[in-house]
Amino acid sequence: MAVQIRVEVNGTTYEREVEPRLLLVHWLRDELGLTGTNVGCETSLCGACTVLVDGRAVKSCTQLAVQADGSSITTIEGLQQNGELHPLQQAFWDQHGLQCGYCTPGMILAAADLLAQNPRPSEAEIRAALKGNVCRCTGYHNIVKAVRQAAEQMGGG
Amino acid sequence: MFPARFDYHRATTVDDALRLLGEHPGAKLLAGGHSLIPMMKLRLAMPEVLIDVGRVSELKGIEREEGKIYVGALTTHAELAASEVLAAHCPILAEAASKIADPAVRNKGTIGGNVAHADPASDLPAVLVATGAVIHLKGRRQRQVKAADFFTGLLATDLGEDEILTRIEIPDLHGRSGHAGSAYLKYEHPASGYAICGAAAVVKKNADGTCAAASLALNGVSATPFDAARVCRELIGAPLDDAVIRQAVNDHLHVGDPLSDVYASGLYRAELAKVYGRRALRLARDRAR
Ligand SMILES: Cc1cc2nc3c(=O)[nH]c(=O)nc-3n(C[C@H](O)[C@H](O)[C@H](O)COP(=O)(O)OP(=O)(O)OC[C@H]3O[C@@H](n4cnc5c(N)ncnc54)[C@H](O)[C@@H]3O)c2cc1C
Ligand code: FES
Ligand code: FES
Numbered sequence: 174m175a176v177q178i179r180v181e182v183n184g185t186t187y188e189r190e191v192e193p194r195l196l197l198v199h200w201l202r203d204e205l206g207l208t209g210t211n212v213g214c215e216t217s218l219c220g221a222c223t224v225l226v227d228g229r230a231v232k233s234c235t236q237l238a239v240q241a242d243g244s245s246i247t248t249i250e251g252l253q254q255n256g257e258l259h260p261l262q263q264a265f266w267d268q269h270g271l272q273c274g275y276c277t278p279g280m281i282l283a284a285a286d287l288l289a290q291n292p293r294p295s296e297a298e299i300r301a302a303l304k305g306n307v308c309r310c311t312g313y314h315n316i317v318k319a320v321r322q323a324a325e326q327m328g329g330g
Numbered sequence: 331m332f333p334a335r336f337d338y339h340r341a342t343t344v345d346d347a348l349r350l351l352g353e354h355p356g357a358k359l360l361a362g363g364h365s366l367i368p369m370m371k372l373r374l375a376m377p378e379v380l381i382d383v384g385r386v387s388e389l390k391g392i393e394r395e396e397g398k399i400y401v402g403a404l405t406t407h408a409e410l411a412a413s414e415v416l417a418a419h420c421p422i423l424a425e426a427a428s429k430i431a432d433p434a435v436r437n438k439g440t441i442g443g444n445v446a447h448a449d450p451a452s453d454l455p456a457v458l459v460a461t462g463a464v465i466h467l468k469g470r471r472q473r474q475v476k477a478a479d480f481f482t483g484l485l486a487t488d489l490g491e492d493e494i495l496t497r498i499e500i501p502d503l504h505g506r507s508g509h510a511g512s513a514y515l516k517y518e519h520p521a522s523g524y525a526i527c528g529a530a531a532v533v534k535k536n537a538d539g540t541c542a543a544a545s546l547a548l549n550g551v552s553a554t555p556f557d558a559a560r561v562c563r564e565l566i567g568a569p570l571d572d573a574v575i576r577q578a579v580n581d582h583l584h585v586g587d588p589l590s591d592v593y594a595s596g597l598y599r600a601e602l603a604k605v606y607g608r609r610a611l612r613l614a615r616d617r618a619r
Contacts, residue, residue, distance in 0.1 A: 174337045193338035193380065194370075215331045217368055218521055220434065229408075229437040235367050236438065239338055240360075240384060286433065304523070305432025 178242040182207070183251025191238045198222045198233035200241075201248060209249035209278050213307070220306030223279035224248050230286035232305070249278035252285070261285060261323040270319035272310035280306050284320045292329030294320070333370035340382045344468060344494055347383050351492050354379040359494065361404060361443035364435055389442065389496060394419060399500045403442025408433065410441060419502045420461065422512035422530060426453045429516055431523040442495045445480070448487045448554075450589060451524035455481055456547035456555040457514055460530035463500045469493035481554035503532065508542070510534045511618030515610045516549070517602055519593060525550035526594050527602035529610035533570070535618045541565045544614075546607055551585050551599045558583050558607060570615045579608045 175190040182205060191200060201207045201224065213221030215234055222234040225247040252259035261281045264270065271277045280303060287294055287302035294302065299320045300313070308316060339354075341347035351357055357379035360366060369375040383389060389404040392415050399420055401410070410416060410427035417424055430436055430444075430453050444454045445465065458465070458477035465475045469492045477498075480488050489495060503510040516528035528549035534542040544565045546558040564578040585603050588596035 176338055192335075194333045194335055196332055196367075199332070215371070217364065217435070220432070223434055230434045231437050232434050235364055237338075237360075237363065237367065239340075240363065240382065283434065286437075302433055305434050 176239050176242075178239055180238075180241050180243070181245040183246070183248060193237060193239050195238045196234055197224070197236040197238045197241055200238035201233060201246075207248050207250050211275055211278060213275065213279075218305075218307070219276070220279040220283060220303075221276055223282045223306065225282050225286060228286070228289060230283045247282070247285075249281060252281065259285075260326040261288075261319070264319040264322035264326065265316070268315045268319040268322055270311065270316045276306060276308040276310075280308065280316055284323065287320070288324055288327060288329065292327065293324060294329075296321070331371045333367070334373060334376040336370075336377055337379045338382065339379065340384075341386055343386060344383075344388055344496060347381055347386060347494055348469065348492070350379075350381045351494075354381070355491070357381050359383050359446075361440045361446075362406065362438040363443075364439040365443060365447040365449065383494070392416065394502065397502045397505045399502060401441055401498045401500065403495045403497055404440050405442075407431075407436035407439045407441070407444075411436065419504050420500050420512075422461065422503070422514050422532065423454070423457055423500065425512075426457045426514040426516075426528070426530065429453060429514065429518070429523075435523075441498060445498070446487060446489055446495050448481050448485050449524070450484060450553055451519070451526070451550045453514070453516065453525055453528050453549060456528055456530040456549040458498065458500070459547035459555045459557055460532050460545045461500050461503065461512070462545070463498050465495060466497045466499060467493045468496050472496075474499070477555075478557060484553040508534055509619040510543070511614040511616065513610045513613035513617060515606050515613065517606060527551050527599060527606050529603070529606035531607070531610035531614040533611060533614040533618050535570065535615070539569060541568055541570050544611065546583075546611060548585075548603050548607060551588050551603045553587075553589065556585055556603065561607065561611075565611075572612060575608055575611045575615070579604050579611070583607050 211221040213219035217235040358377035360382045390402045407427040463477040512532045516525045531546045536542045544562040548556040560582040585600045588599040590596035
């Protein structure tokens, strides 16, 4: 069985047939070539696969592509505007919020959801918002600093 | 890791979903997918047909009518946590939802899926038992089941294969009959956030500060939510000081057949139940007016 879906990804609308069991993360990576979204644990725990679906952070390894029909998705590739890094991307760079970078796309999109809901988060709120995103390298401190920098630059702070 | 093959149908209304369930015996409903999809990826579940109810708008939303709150089955944990109606009239449900896993899980997971899945480590079942909630089901006919009777075993409920959980009815805790205090506390698994022990308490005080009514239920410690009714019977009419609560819990909160796994032994869970039960009762008492 194949199902027709229509999904906007990073501003472009795609109409495709998908097998119902295809996970959203594999559709993004394998069919659209958007390999910025990583697969870590495959068990909904690490957050490496986090993308925004209609503005909210979700784990794309725990969602079927067919469930995303009609929605609008932002992946890490969609954050930059005309070659300018998004303030969160710039802040992760400035604050050394990454080492290997594997967790980074998911971290940044989880942080983007937070800042959309709460433009002036406290440190505790940032840590709570990133609870579902695991980083094996940084020890999190610089990630928190990066989110604070981005919040300031985006006018919340 | 991906699920075994299945056919996919998207329901537009509750009746449409019921028709599809009738046409496809053994089909599974899909709500937020945050319990079902992980099970399907592990091939612990291999339904041949999924019926996606994720867009059935009549299953969404939170309303208040005449002393009751009605929560649609598809309401997400994030929506519960942010609800003004719940903050004002049943804060314990919002409190418990805000403690589920992490924001991304809360954006997808729904109260209906959580309750229908009946994972003993979930956070919402004990809250529904402690508040005296009623589960509304629709199949060939509509019926209502008390939360205390709904959970029948490990991952098992009274929900029939041809039924849909439509909404959950919860009494207004801050209604005309006074301002009950309520609290949900949990000792969580550090990775998944699931409850190793979660305690939901509701306490009503008399004008003189003695206990008018109390309920306490626990998640994570037994196959179904553990209803500590014996503790609460002991508290009625008593002054609610710390020592009285401690005594009632020590004497009467005995989890007979506690769950045991690699994370926590049964003995440890039974102890946690006392500690968290006590703390939840105290916090609920402090919040009661
Ligand atoms: C990483 C992770 C951590 C989690 N941590 C927690 C936690 O700390 N606490 C907690 O409580 N939960 C936790 N959960 C579970 C989460 O809350 C789930 O979302 C929830 O248990 C299921 O809701 P769902 O909408 O995703 O249901 P689904 O997965 O879509 O469905 C679950 C089951 O319920 C059935 N069902 C769904 N809706 C209905 C309906 N309306 N009528 C009848 N049957 C229905 C389905 O057929 C299926 O059998 C966690 C999940 C993950 C992935
Ligand atoms: S790969 Fe999705 S949460 Fe880890
Ligand atoms: S930078 Fe390596 S996992 Fe986070």
